Amino acid sequence: MIASLLPDEVYADESFGEGPDDGAGALFPEEAATVAGAVPKRRKEFAQVRSCARSALARLGVPPVPLVPGRRGAPRWPAGVVGSMTHCAGYRAAAVAREADAVGIGIDAEPDGPLPEGVLEAVSLPSERKALGALRARSAEVHWDRLLFSAKESVFKTWYPLTARELDFSEAEIAIDAEARTFVARLLVEGPVVGGARLRHFAGRWASEAGVLATAVLLPHGGGADGPAPSPSGGT
Missing domain, CATH: 3.90.470 (Ribosomal Protein L22; Chain A)
Structure with a gap:
């Protein structure tokens, strides 16, 4: 769904449904520390949307890196990358692009x-x-x-x-x-x-x-x- 809203130079990944587990094992230590005190639902959403983001980054040729939120929760993307993440009940998605191809993305x-x-x-x-x-x-x-x-x-x-x-x-x-x-x-x-x-x-x-x-x-x-x-x- 998200990919259909964006041009070819943007790489996106999404998932529907709640997912089989919380995905916490896939988090980097820095990411896990960010949500260590959060309720299970928040930890699950946090991990699963980062799984989408890493999948999108891999398609861009960027290796897995910690995606730690900064002020206002905006993720800190790797150098040279712009992107956005989102999640709601039953859905998670991320979209990324090279800075050479886009100034910014919001989903x-x-x-x-x-x-x-x-x-x-x-x-x-x-x-x-x-x-x-x-x-x-x-x-x-x-x-x-x-x-x-x-x-x-x-x-x-x-x-x-x-x-x-x-x-x-x-x-x-x-x-x-x-x-x-x-x-x-x-x-x-x-x-x-x-x-x-x-x-x-x-x-x-x-x-x-x-x-x-x-x-x-x-x-x-x-x-x-x-x-x-x-x-x-x-x-x-």
Whole structure:
């Protein structure tokens, strides 16, 4: 699912289901120390998503290395590599690329169910909530509020390694294209300079499979900078 959202220069690996064990034996000591005090569910997710990441890195030709989280949980990737990880109930995925091929990657997965009560108001803008109403009127097959949340998470995961700064939910406006299965995130704050140009927006894609919603953002060299953000062809 994740691989279908990203171009060929990105290598991805994913797994569905809960998995047969916690995978703790596959962790490097530095990684195991990070989750030593965590509950079993957290340790299992941590280990299994790193198994996906190492598989993706192997396809890139990178040997296994510790993938220790830094501030805000962003993994520290090997030199010359950009990537992202995600996990939710019944799903784990990782995607990686060479820095020569991409500036940044952000992926996120969420269960295809409604957001808990009160969360939508905390993570969305009035314009986004209005657009969600139109999406719901068009199709009830996807929980659009959860997809919006996932898209913002993918945007944050792309933004943070570039800036080392928080990006509030209210600081990027998401427009979802239901037909093309794409989205555009317009930055409402000053973006970083990438390749000599100011970043104005992120573009991403989304998918739904086996009760899981997935979103992905790839920031290419020279992409998403000065100029207007592309408009989703199908509207919101």
